[in-house]
Amino acid sequence: MKNGVVIVGAGHAGVQAAASLREEGYDGPVVLVGDEAELPYHKPPLSKTFIKDAEAKPQPLRGEAFYSGHEIDFRPGTEVRGIDIPGRRLELAAGGTLSFDRLILATGSRPRTLPLPGADLAGVVSLRSVADARLIRELSGKAEDAVIIGGGFIGLEIAATLRAAGRNVTVIEAADRVLGRAVAPVIAAHVHRRLEEIGVRVLTGTTVSRLEGEGGHVAGAVLPSGERIPARLVVIGIGVVPNVELAAAAGLAVGNGIRVDAQMRTSVPEVLAVGDAVNYRHWFTGGDVRLESVQNATDQARLAARTILGHEEAYSAVPWFWSDIGDMKLQMVGLALGGDRHVVAGDAADNKFSVYHFAGDRLIAIESVNRPADHMLGRKMLGAGFSPADSLVTAGPDALKAALAAFQQGTAAAAG
Template sequence: MNNGVVIIGAGHGGVQAAASLREEGYEGRVTLIGDEAELPYHKPPLSKSFIKDSGAKPQILRAEAFYAAGSIDLLLGETVESLDPVGKQLKLVSGGSVSFDKVILATGSRPRVLPVEGGPLAGMLSLRSIADARAIRALAGEVEDIVILGGGFIGLEIAATLSAGGRRVTVVEAQQRLLARAVAPVVSAHVAARLAASGVRLLLNTVVNRIEGDDGHVSAVITSAGERIPAKMLIVGIGVVPNAELAAAAGIQTANGVRVDAQLRTSAPDILAIGDAASYRHWFTGADVRLESVQNATDHARLAARTITGHADTYSAVPWFWSDIGDMKLQMVGLTGGSDRQIVAGEPADNRFSVFHYSGPRLIGIESVNRPADHMLGRKMMGAGFSPDTQSVAGGSDALKAAFTDWQTRQPAPV
């Protein structure tokens, strides 16, 4: 056990895994490999503050001194070409090799490619890395007509940011509502109304059939309705694909990502997977999921470190997410796919409300718009297993807190 742990991927999950290994008392070698030359950085600001401020710099996850102080070998600008679970060695594209005792795959995901006639052309961009954000920021300073393909969180965050900067922004979404896979219809409608009021044009139930170019640069998109929309920049945000190819080529089981058990081990026991790339049976829903969030990546990372250091914990974190779209802070807790009843608390007209999702009597999720107290209380309630009744929800934050406190006092003391 002298080759230590190699972490492949230097995003939020990879960096947290390195930190957590040291926090858990792991004394072996820790190597963190990232395919970008940048010091690991926060990704959420890329779709907001970074692209609107020409002087903005990356917000690093940890200072460079952290890696030195923790004896973490940082290999940046390196890509892993192959992984040998039996020989316990990985090869780098640069020609080198690294031996390991354990591997944590924190390989993340990549933007889905647009399968449409006319591409690719200059000016067609996606956002996943700081290089992408720099390209969007630079081009946005030169053009006025921008089309964003995809009405998910990233696309809408960018749309709100660029529209506020004076650009003419059109969002083209194939579904009948925005954020259709993520939030309740009342939240979708609210987001759509506020974006439209801010100047963003929304085309729902619409797809792009063709892209037109001029001298190799995108100039317009042709929609399924036959409309030609000028576009000097086309941002594609139609979802992501898990980076599971490295694992699959090594004979590790994959299915919508790298399959892991409740302790994040893959089918090769000395190799773990975390974050966007990991697919697993979720403790809360009993369904197979692959979650794309900073929270999921960092909580996975902490558990992976505990698994490697000999603990028997299983994954039991309550999932939560957030998104800043214009003047709307969306915060979500839980997984609402099995919701059969919703209760709205607050007033959408005030741009402050929450939607409580139930499956039968069980609270399974809360979506909040500019109601952070509901979100934070919701995380505590769901973590404890408490489901408030309708009257408590309708009574507002004070009634919810009182109901939760009363419930806690009635729980049996731990043995």
């Protein structure tokens, strides 16, 4: 393949795809295209350690020498305007084209916008990139009052970080609870309560009518009730939308993401897609999903590289996620969609507990607060297809480990 593989998107998925191609023995050209001028960096710290430390710098995914040392042609600050599928080339915004034999789209997602009067005022931001994080860090240093619109992971991580820095923080969530799409009600209620205990005001079932400004800078958020909440910093965190525009314009199949098969191939087999922008039929749930996590992005990227090298295995990684909100490390493994009951292990009063989700007798997900051992064991149980009895869950990790080991021995004996 004289033109080799071109990867569009230099986030976690794109960088892993380039690395995995070399690890799998691919010796053709590899071009990694990113629209930011920065060396590719870890994104999870941006909503936490980065914005609270004025001296913090982006944490690179790989050192600069990695790209040259592995003959990966990294092209930062390069925007792709279009994909010419028949011609096998990219049209670049700055002019010119870039030819490919295989293409991997790792275009990611972007923050959902909020059509709100005053949303264009200075001091109103969303978090997508390190440039956004730098702006939030700069603004928070001058703002005593901050409003976070959206009670998802990003919004709550920022809220806890700003509150720890002494800011007056209000979270406004339109749904009837925070983390509504992400975790069980018992965990959402726990997070809500602990945030309020450290002084974060959390308003659920509430929207913002408009943002008011002074001198072109945001000064407050007005609720439907007429209450005005002071705010020199407003962070909008109401979810993300997948970046599918390039794929859709090129005629690739899309639907809540770029549609791919089990080997990460799009509707045009020479074009693959991975990461936050991808919608696929999940092996565990049987339903179509689009997952936004570093784990999903990197595991899909590894598989896409193997697909290009001629392998045909299907994507079967166990999904897992995490979030750090104040003194709570939340870790989730599996997908709780379709669950009809749950079992709680540990004690919320100790800020250490887990929720085991079942569909009938089948374990489908575990959500943990400050119980990392439960999370790691959960990844092993779901990967092995082991579903423990309720009594084992409440008996504790040692009983679960022993039961899992016995299950795995029995499975190996049956296979042998």
